[in-house]
Amino acid sequence: MNRRDFIKRSGLASTALLVPRFLQASSLLRPDNPDGPILVMVQLSGGNDGLNTVVPYANDLYYQARPGLALGKDEVLVLEKGMGLHSNMEGLHEIYQQGWLSILNHVGYPNPNRSHFRSMDIWHSGSPSDESWTSGWLGRWLDAHCQGGGTPSAAIEVNSTLSLAMRGEESKGLAIQNPNAVARQINALVERLPQAPEAPSDNLNYLYKTLAETQSGVGYLQEAYRLGKTQREYPNHAFGKHMQTIAQLILGKAHTRVYYAELGGFDTHIQQKNKQGRLLKQYSDAMLPFMEEMRAANLLDRVVVVTFSEFGRRVAQNASGGTDHGTANNLFVMGGKLAHPGIANEAPDLSSLDEGDLKYRIDFRSVYADLLNHCLGSSAEAVGIKGFAPLGLFA
């Protein structure tokens, strides 16, 4: 048996190496709804300081807690309810003015954990804070909805490694930085594969199968990536390029339903002002062309972008010109079908703190419930998150 026979036998179409990749791969995908909504998760890693992102500039308590760090009214882009965006976020301000942005304050969870790793795991898995779950909420969505159809590209993370959120018990998303580079790498590997074994052990069979599925999935993505033509200028940094890659795949009509991107470096214990300002600019500068691109392609009603961080930061500044790990934070939802554009709930309550930290009022798992319902044709229960009703974020 040669390699081709093997790939055939491992459950993939016999056309695997014969027809153009685009056709071959799309026949493998079983999208439940090719014109369905698309979810883009953007993670600000390290714990973004939400209070200096969406600034409560009209609140005296804010200035009292942050004498060296607070931003005044003239340093923000005014929104509503006495709040304004960090002045580096002109792009996000434009998105807000278009009505494509909902800002949710007080998002968190009970018994907050201030460790990056634990809190990130809690957000990724959707577990209660006193439990450790080893699979992610989007991974379990893949388990529940995309099994058996060979859809390695149903959920894509533009990164070097796959986050817990994208790992199910059975299925996993695909981590990919540049579809062309990965396609080259994997084709080179497959080209030089040894002749397949006659009677492979089950784990060897699994490896060959994963490789064949990856090649097919990446080949398919590469084709979408080639077809998708972005029209906007994206900033020339890694995060900008990652958002452009996502835009390109969406415009190329990839059947991917979930995208995941990350911007790191928000752990601002020391000298926060410049560092956070620079990162917020990177974020905002990449989001505007992305959203405009979606609008120009009439995709705003299909695409939902969510931005979160593993926790917010302490209300009071520390002695090093920075802030320490906190708890509840704001979260952004972007798209063309928002029920509550603007600041969706009350401004952060700085008068009632829990040991110096904001108290959560919206559990992030309720947000997931909305996203699972509205974007992913599923429900929180279906991915093992029980007891959280959707908030009604979408019109």
Place this chain on the structure above:
Amino acid sequence: MTLQETLHLFWRAGFGPDPTQVPRLVQLTRAEAVDLLFQDAQHYSPMDRAEMPASMRWRKQMRNNPEDKKAVRKFNLEQLGDMNIQALNEFAFSRAQLREKMFLFWHDHFACFVPFAYMLQLHINKLKVEALGNYRTMLHTVAKDAAMLEFLNNTQNRARKPNENFAREVLELYTLGIGQYTEQDIKEAARAFTGWNYDDAGAFWLVERWHDTGTKTFRGKTGAFGGEDILNRVLDDPATAAFLAKKLYAWFVSDKPNPKREKEIAEVLYGSGYAIDQTMRHIFMSDWFYDPKVMGNRIKSPADLLTGFRRQVGLTFKDEQVLFALQRILGQTVGHPPNVAGWKDGRAWIDASTLVFRMRLGEALLSNSDLQMESRDLPEQPAYGKLDKLQTELSLQHFYELCAGLSDAELTEFICGVTAVPQNKLHSRIRPVQAAWPLEKKVQHVLLETVRSPEYQLC
């Protein structure tokens, strides 16, 4: 033993044999080979890269002097990085292969991380010392260990306001296993552990005024139990041996559960009063351990993959910090388990991106080629940045010597055989060497073909 059996034993009880030793090892009987592993396990070194700080009370220190925070973090981060490299170098080059492998098992089992280097080093050395000792001793030791008490928040477990985290993990992950106890058991056990803390030197310290001296009812018995009583009670329960046996079977034998064999292991473990060495010897001596369905059917962990490779080709890194990036991309940083449950094993190591990276890695290490990857840096972990050319040094002289005088077919079979899973007969399927090539090129060709094959991912 056959070549396959020899490799199997030395892969499961270590990080793969030194290829130069294989011709000698295949001459041994099973009992002789197992004896050798246990003898060599005595020759190990404790971890020593972290310096003892003036006080283990880092948190207090950081709280009092926020300006020192940066210095404290940097101090610890550098030493944690050095410890990680030391751990990987011990895996690769220590004579005590069985002890190092057992240490990795216990490190996965008692998955624990604190950002304080010396505290973590004390913890790691306790695991190493007791790695082949007695589980009863080990559990008592680890339960009174500063890193563990800190990691599982027992320093906040006080009579007036118990914190159940530590008690829950002891019952769920270290002893009985989920479903074998009630929430009430956790509450009562947590009371018994109140006040368990550590002192400035990192030694166990029972803070009397925080300890709940009242009567507790734990699993049907009532008394003024202390934490030690709880540990002894759950160790006396055969459910603990059964739970641990399952874990040992999954880790050392097969990711497919086998109740009959697991029961056998549990009986040896319990019957020997939790003697780890006797239990491991029983596993390695069992016929079922050499079942062809078991041999060569384990997906290498990232530590197995990196370490096995380094042992095979005598590989060293000019800049050892590159190991931080490699481990992170592969999904396993030794010294930093992802959560209390440890690493997910077996097929969980493999996703599309890790598989492609794993298959490219061997070639990059052998030929200094460019990986073109960005390492994903995480807060509070040593950063690396862009991963391009790996500056490596390797020594293939031993292969040249071992292969001198062999026919092309023999050379191919030998190299594939000692580096990958012999029963997959990879040597008959790779692109053949050409007769005109010099010996060095033949050796390098077969090695390259092997390390980029899916077969190489198994052990």
